[in-house]
Structures are given as C-alpha cells and as structure tokens.
Ligand SMILES: *[C@@H]1O[C@H](CO)[C@@H](O)[C@H](O)[C@H]1NC(C)=O
C-alpha cells in the first residue's frame with residue numbers, strides 16, 4: 001500500500017511540478033516577452049545531401065519553389081543543407097531518393113534543437129552570476145534531439161563550472177548574447193579602456209537601434225591604417241557576431257597576445273551589422289536572415305543587406321521579389337544598415353587596407369568578385385593571403401577552409417559588401433568568411449563558440465600582418481593594375 005500511495009503522491013507532485021513549470025515558464029517569459037509568439041519550427045527537418053552531378057544540382061535547386069529552403073545552396077561535391085517544412089517532407093525525400101542521394105539528418109525536428117539552444121543559454125545564465133540578465137529557471141522538459149542534447153551536456157558541463165571572476169570584462173563566449181547585452185558589453189569595454197577603445201555610432205537601423213563600431217587603437221591621433229571587421233549582416237548567422245566580439249575583447253584586453261596586431265594598426269569592428277534582424281532572430285524567428293524594413297508586398301519584410309550594396313547591384317544572384325531571402329532591395333542602399341556601413345567606410349576609405357565580413361556557414365574564405373566569374377587583377381595576392389590565413393586556422397585546430405572567389409567557389413551574388421569594399425572603396429584586401437557550421441548549420445550549439453572564435457582569431461592575426469604589407473590603391477602583385485576604380 002505504502003509504495004503505491006507514495007507512487008500516487010509522486011505522480012501528483014509530478015503533475016503539480018509540471019503545472020508549476022508551465023506557470024514559471026509563463027512568468028519568466030517576462031524577460032523574453034515575445035517568445036510566446038515566436039515562430040515555431042516544430043516538425044521542420046534539416047537534411048544534408050551531397051550532389052555529384054550537374055543534373056542533380058539542377059533538380060535540387062528546383063526544390064526551392066516546392067517548400068525547401070536551402071541553408072547552403074546546391075553545388076556539386078559540397079554538402080547542401082535543406083530546411084524542409086513538415087508538409088513537404090515526403091515529397092522532398094522522394095526527390096532525393098529518385099536522384100539516388102542518401103540524406104543525412106542534421107535536425108530531426110528543428111524546434112527541438114532551437115529549444116535545446118535556449119536551454120543551454122539559460123543554464124549558462126544561471127551559472128554565471130555576474131551576467132546582468134541572470135534569471136532562475138526551472139529545468140525544461142528534455143524534448144531535444146538526443147544527439148544535440150548529448151553534445152550540449154557533454155561540452156557545456158566544464159564551462160558551467162568555470163565561473164567568471166567578478167569584474168572580469170572578458171567576453172562571455174559560452175552563450176550567444178542578444179543585442180542589448182552586446183551593447184552593454186562594448187559600452188563597458190569603452191568605459192574601462194578610454195585610451196584604447198572608442199565607439200562610433202554610425203547611424204540608426206530601420207527600427208532605430210544604434211549601429212556601433214568599436215575602434216581599437218594605440219594612438220587615436222596617429223590615424224593609422226586600419227582593418228575593418230563586420231559580422232552578422234545576415235541575422236541568423238549567430239556565430240559571426242560571437243566571433244567578432246571575441247576578437248574585439250582580445251584586442252582590447254589581451255595585451256601581450258595582441259600587441260603586434262595593434263602596433264601601427266587600428267581596428268574598426270562592427271559586431272552586429274544587422275541589429276534589427278539579429279534581435280528578431282532572438283525574439284521571433286531564429287531563422288530570419290534579412291533586415292526588417294517594409295517592402296511593397298504586405299507581410300514580406302526586409303531585404304538582403306548583402307545584396308544591397310551599390311556595385312553591379314541586382315545584376316545576378318539576387319532577387320527583385322520582396323518575399324525572397326535574397327531580395328536585393330528597392331534600389332541600391334535602400335537598406336539603412338547597408339547605407340550606414342557604406343557612409344562610414346567611404347568617409348574613411350583611405351585608412352582601410354583590409355575588409356572582413358564574418359558570415360556562416362560552410363568554411364569558406366572568399367574574395368571578390370561575386371558579380372562575375374572573372375578574377376580581380378590581384379587575385380593571386382588575395383589568394384595567397386587567404387592560404388596563409390587558412391594555414392594558421394588549421395594550425396589552431398580548425399577544419400580546412402575552401403578558398404576562392406565568391407562566384408567561382410559558391411555562386412554569383414551581386415551587391416555584396418566585399419565586392420563594394422574592393423570595387424568602390426578601393427580596399428585592397430577584401431574577404432567574406434563563412435565560419436564553420438559543423439553538422440548543425442546556423443543552429444550551432446553555444447559550446448562551439450569558444451573554439452570557432454579562437455581559431456578564427458589566429459586567422460585574424462595573419463590577416464593583420466598581411467594588411468600591414470599591402471599598399472593601398474595598388475596591390476603588390478607584379479601584374480596588377482590599380483584596383484581602385486571610380487564607380488558611383
Ligand atoms: C509533428 O509531428 C508529429 C508526429 O507526426 C505529430 O503528432 C504532431 O502533431 C506534429 N506537430 C505539429 C505542430 O505539426
């Protein structure tokens with residue numbers, strides 16, 4: 001009798017606990033108020049196939065009109081990841097089968113992976129009392145994909161025990177910070193290091209958020225030549241802002257390790273290049289990519305800021321459809337975020353020798369052009385720098401990166417920021433870096449931030465040294481002509 005009633009009481013307690021948990025979930029969502037109405041990806045799957053023939057690639061690309069969103073667009077001999085809505089799943093898997101492609105599963109149920117990411121986030125918040133957003137939180141139901149959850153458990157555990165010392169200003173790279181936290185962090189950094197760190201508000205976003213560039217300098221009056229780094233032009237590529245933030249925290253606070261990088265060289269880092277979109281991915285739709293401006297089509301928002309720069313704008317690899325993920329915008333620089341970046345870069349263009357834009361994912365080190373398959377005159381220099389950068393990252397433990405021009409390695413895409421930086425601003429070294437996604441894609445568990453950020457930083461070290469050797473306006477490649485051309 002006793003065991004039975006104990007069981008009964010236990011079940012009741014379990015039920016009460018369950019209800020309490022839901023209540024707490026509701027209450028605590030005050031901190032994340034909009035989460036309640038966030039877009040759900042329940043029963044969405046993410047599958048990976050690797051086509052080997054052009055015929056397969058053509059058929060796969062055609063699936064775009066049939067319920068598939070490609071996280072990485074189909075190319076021959078590259079892993080191509082498809083996000084598939086539940087109602088289209090059977091049909092799409094049928095197409096894979098007919099092409100004799102054996103898909104592997106990245107996310108069985110994408111919503112479970114998103115919730116696992118949220119849970120990991122809460123656990124780190126719980127364990128780091130010095131983060132201002134700390135909130136006690138009950139344990140969540142473990143609906144997460146076992147594979148994802150197991151990795152989160154295994155790799156998060158050591159991090160959970162390594163607490164930050166009070167007053168430690170090093171970035172918390174154990175979770176993905178939201179826009180407000182990033183803003184708070186860089187303001188603190190500037191306040192703590194007035195002789196080394198300055199903030200530039202380069203303009204407001206569509207929704208009136210500040211776009212803040214962090215300048216790191218040993219001597220502000222000296223006006224040294226400089227390196228530009230931006231991240232998160234595409235909102236859902238969370239590892240990119242995290243990597244940029246780690247870089248700026250090292251440059252500001254890891255004195256001895258970064259002395260050479262800062263010697264006679266300034267850094268301008270824009271850790272969140274699309275704040276409205278980034279905030280939207282945290283609160284409403286984890287997979288949002290574009291800005292959040294209004295378009296001519298009701299219900300379709302935003303343009304792709306990386307198709308919105310005024311250099312061969314909308315000629316190829318971009319869409320004129322406001323509902324498309326690669327919508328080029330109403331006109332070049334219709335997006336205020338792209339325009340703000342343009343204005344700041346252009347006004348200071350003589351100072352920049354290196355432009356870097358962090359994206360995710362797929363391990364690519366890309367140089368211009370994206371608008372044509374032709375190489376820039378000084379492609380040999382661009383390539384050899386990228387090879388050295390790759391070697392340094394691999395040395396630091398990274399997987400290899402694929403190196404090449406955007407068009408040749410990925411696909412044509414006009415209106416990109418890297419093309420504009422080289423073609424219009426005349427910045428000699430210009431790169432888009434697609435950081436690793438492993439077998440998670442955009443939904444990279446936060447336990448990966450530290451390794452990706454550190455390995456990428458070793459690449460930045462090499463970039464910085466190479467930038468010092470380059471002369472602005474003229475590349476050192478013997479066959480090249482000046483790369484500075486006068487476009488609008
Ligand atoms: C998800 O799929 C499961 C199993 O097929 C089904 O029972 C459930 O109703 C689906 N949920 C939603 C929200 O579509």
Ligand SMILES: *[C@@H]1O[C@H](CO)[C@@H](O)[C@H](O)[C@H]1NC(C)=O
Pocket residue numbers: 183201210
């Ligand atoms: C935004 O930028 C304005 C103008 O530069 C500045 O005065 C203000 O303090 C900034 N606000 C925040 C929240 O950073």
Ligand SMILES: *[C@@H]1O[C@H](CO)[C@@H](O)[C@H](O)[C@H]1NC(C)=O
Pocket residue numbers: 170254257
């Ligand atoms: C400072 O830089 C060194 C050398 O790269 C590195 O080993 C160390 O972990 C860095 N310190 C922190 C706190 O990140």
Ligand SMILES: *[C@@H]1O[C@H](CO)[C@@H](O)[C@H](O)[C@H]1NC(C)=O
Pocket residue numbers: 294
């Ligand atoms: C953009 O659309 C929203 C929602 O439809 C509307 O409230 C807002 O006024 C629009 N803004 C502009 C500048 O047209």
